[in-house]
Amino acid sequence: MKSNIKYKKTKLSTTTKIALYKTMLKPRLIEEKMLILLRQGKISKWFSGIGQEAISVGVTMAMQAEEYILPMHRNLGVFTTREIPLYRLFSQWQGKANGFTKGRDRSFHFGTQEFNIVGMISHLGPQFGVADGIALASKLKNKNQVTAVFTGEGGTSEGDIHEALNVASVWQLPVLFCIENNGYGLSTPTKEQYNCENLADRALGYGMESHIIDGNNILEVYTKISEITESIRKKPRPVLIEFKTFRMRGHEEASGTKYVPQDLMDQWAEKDPIENYRLHLLTEGVLTEKEDAIFKAEIKAEIDTHLDKTNAEEVIVSTESNELNDVYKDFEYQNIEESSNTNELRLIDAIHEGLKQSMEKHDDLVIMGQDIAEYGGVFKITDGFVEAFGKDRVRNTPICESAIIETAMGLSIAGIKSIVELQFSDFVTSGFNPVVNYLAKSHYRWNQNADVVLRMPCGAGVAAGPFHSQTNEAWFTKTPGLKVVYPAFPKDAKGLLATAINDPNPVLFFEHKALYRSIRQEVPTDYFTIPFGKAATLKQGTDITIIAYGQAVHWALNTLEKHKDISADVIDLRSLQPLDTETIYASTKKTGRVIILQEDSLFGGIASDISALIMENCFESLDAPVKRVASLETPIPFINHLEDQYLARDKFEDELLALLAY
Structure with missing residues (x-):
């Protein structure tokens, strides 16, 4: 033949x-x-x-x-x-x-x-x-x-x-x-x-x-x-x-x-x-x-x-503990104390400073995103980074969220940390598959971590409409293998961002656009870290526990300014995955009443899970039903008066008073 x-x-x-x-x-x-x-x-x-x-x-x-x-x-x-x-x-x-x-x-x-x-x-x-x-x-x-x-x-x-x-x-x-x-x-x-x-x-x-x-x-x-x-x-x-x-x-x-x-x-x-x-x-x-x-x-x-x-x-x-322990790569958190020297910074400035210091600390750290190089990003957070770190490490990308998130995964496989700036958190839908199916599951599947931070400018309050105003953290808090962080203050943003970059696991780092230039705080000038899974108790009281994160924290604080007679624990979650249940349960058992405030719409949001956790673990300590307060079950509208009607901000006060009167 x-x-x-x-x-x-x-x-x-x-x-x-x-x-x-x-x-x-x-x-x-x-x-x-x-x-x-x-x-x-x-x-x-x-x-x-x-x-x-x-x-x-x-x-x-x-x-x-x-x-x-x-x-x-x-x-x-x-x-x-x-x-x-x-x-x-x-x-x-x-x-x-x-x-x-x-x-x-x-x-x-x-x-x-x-x-x-x-x-x-x-x-x-x-x-x-x-x-x-x-x-x-x-x-x-x-x-x-x-x-x-x-x-x-x-x-x-x-x-x-x-x-x-x-x-x-x-x-x-x-x-x-x-x-x-x-x-x-x-x-x-x-x-x-x-x-x-x-x-x-x-x-x-x-x-x-x-x-x-x-x-x-x-x-x-x-x-x-x-x-x-x-x-x-x-x-x-x-x-x-x-x-x-x-x-x-x-x-x-x-x-x-x-x-x-x-x-x-x-x-x-x-x-x-x-x-x-x-x-x-x-x-x-x-x-x-x-x-x-x-x-x-x-x-x-x-x-x-x-x-x-x-x-x-x-x-x-295998055992349940073996399975759970393999979802994330081990991360030995190193606490780097904050210095006594501070500057008053806006949230946006704290993120800029935190990013820059992490780029200096990790000399091969790469940041990728649309318009982030010479233009400095649409919010100017990476302004000056090209001059400081060069275009190899500060990379403009085509408009292709999937490929860039996948590129970040490839960098991790090759031993390089990376940050991807999603121009708006809404646009992560164009890269949803690699986030929830590749980054989230790789360590559990074959012991390969995704050393990737996704920066997620998010949220309402800037009259930007349905495609630039979502706060979509709940899409990711329910996906095992991802970590989700959502700071409300400049200091937290800087310290948590440093930890996110140090963590060898995939982290979605939510940055509320309406807080970028409206919130100021004294922030340590040097590099420092804040651990994940540790909520901040902003106020202490005995009448009620208020749980919130992101912009909703400020809604809660503003409401309490109008009602100084209310003695409340105010818990800023800061980290949604991992979640600080210890602080939540301790406060619940102290006050007996809990109200959870979120910017996201109600059904399927993280407030629902927190409510369920409290009911399962603290039921005998409750003097009233756990109350969830959230935005309307609609997409986010554009024009100001419709956006105001959509948001949970203005209904929180009435719900708070009603729960106290229960």
């Missing part, structure tokens, strides 16, 4: 040619074994890469061991080429302890710093943005390294992909973007996915180099990718590769392939990358049938040995 793939002559050594064959053969034989185990119910799901091994293997062999690769469902060859012990992969697929996710995620939804691999999440698109971040770190550290990232042709329809390609081009990041065009996104053919001849053609719109490669030809994949990666190391830039290939099995095994015309299956079966390369090596005299049989026997023996080890492994056992 002759090969159905035409292989060009290369200068590759016999050793390399044989290595390419053996390295492709290994994932194929593993897959064949896994398909048997799937039918036996010994693994739960399988996404087959049969027919696409040349891409995973060729790209990985062209990369250097210390360079990161971000694979997808069908890239088993990436993991085996990086020589991850098979029993660890098998344990991962069986949800056992020797895997990489402690039974918390499946298949290839994991990463490993040991092997410089960052696995996927099911949302697909974020992989490209995370690759941007890892590549940015390489560029900032002058490592001359390439980051390779994979997706399928279906994934390219996602907006995250577009954003990441655009950022990589604008910033000239050394990323190898690999699209495995295998004909179908689950059952949807390419003609229903995009309306251009080649996906590589899209690169022109990004000002990016691109190449089309026969993804079933291992020699073409390996030699061309070797040339391209070497070129990128010398001249950092993004390159888009479209690999033409085919998926010989279903999207996952349960899907089947009935939707694929049989003649198309037959056509691609003749282009099998392993069988054709085997025939080529036999024809060239590089491989003998005896050697081939030996290779297969050795790999099968290795598979069986490692499967036996995995099968002998006990079922994974």
Whole structure:
């Protein structure tokens, strides 16, 4: 038999040619074994890469061991080429302890710093943005390294992909973007996915180099990718590769392939990358049938040995405390006392000063956001930062919240802290997926923290309407893995921001726009920290407990100024996640009455959870029902008198007096 793939002559050594064959053969034989185990119910799901091994293997062999690769469902060859012990992969697929996710995620939804691999999440698109971040770190550290990232042709329809390609081009990041065009996104053919001849053609719109490669030809994949990666190391830039290939099995095994015309299956079966390369090596005299049989026997023996080890492994056992403790990376808070020297600062000035001092303390800390460089941000908080720290560390971004948040995640994977300024907290919706599904879950899933602070200018009181005035903290306080901070005073803002940047976990730092220039306070001039999870008791009394945060704290204080006869504990939460329940419960047990004031609308807000916690833990101490006071159940209107009607500010006084009279 002759090969159905035409292989060009290369200068590759016999050793390399044989290595390419053996390295492709290994994932194929593993897959064949896994398909048997799937039918036996010994693994739960399988996404087959049969027919696409040349891409995973060729790209990985062209990369250097210390360079990161971000694979997808069908890239088993990436993991085996990086020589991850098979029993660890098998344990991962069986949800056992020797895997990489402690039974918390499946298949290839994991990463490993040991092997410089960052696995996927099911949302697909974020992989490209995370690759941007890892590549940015390489560029900032002058490592001359390439980051390779994979997706399928279906994934390219996602907006995250577009954003990441655009950022990589604008910033000239050394990323190898690999699209495995295998004909179908689950059952949807390419003609229903995009309306251009080649996906590589899209690169022109990004000002990016691109190449089309026969993804079933291992020699073409390996030699061309070797040339391209070497070129990128010398001249950092993004390159888009479209690999033409085919998926010989279903999207996952349960899907089947009935939707694929049989003649198309037959056509691609003749282009099998392993069988054709085997025939080529036999024809060239590089491989003998005896050697081939030996290779297969050795790999099968290795598979069986490692499967036996995995099968002998006990079922994974955990405890509630183990699970809870792994949601966040350990953070040893270091209390840095405030100095006696102070200046009177507005909230906005305190944030500016805190950011600047943290940029000085952490000499590789990067801040990214729209218009934050020369312009200084729309609120001028980063004014002068470019002159102080340079454009590598103070980075204007395109309008692409998802890609920038994903870039921040990539920086964290590469060991660099970052801050992302959302121009308005409302705009985080454009990057919601990476916040709640990538940043929040990575440490729990595979022990990779997201050392990222998202700065969130928020809130009403500035007549900015429904898209610039929301206070949307409740979207995030209910997401395990995120920390949420919401200061009401300049001093707290500066100290808590320093802690947020020191904390290796993802922190959403809410900054109320209406307080930026309206609140002044004496603030220590030097760098200092304030711990999370410690509320501030602003007033002490015996009649009632008032709990609030952000702008609502000032509404409460202003109301008490009008009623000096009311003896109240006023608790400024400051930190919403973690929450200082100790202070809340102690005050409740002292006063017997609690009113919770929030700017957000009522249903589903954090006041509801605090009320429930008090009812569950302090019920016998209460002399009246816990009262929640919040804004209307409508979007925030624009014009002043409608905004005033919307806000909880003016109804608080009546509710406070009514509760005291209960």
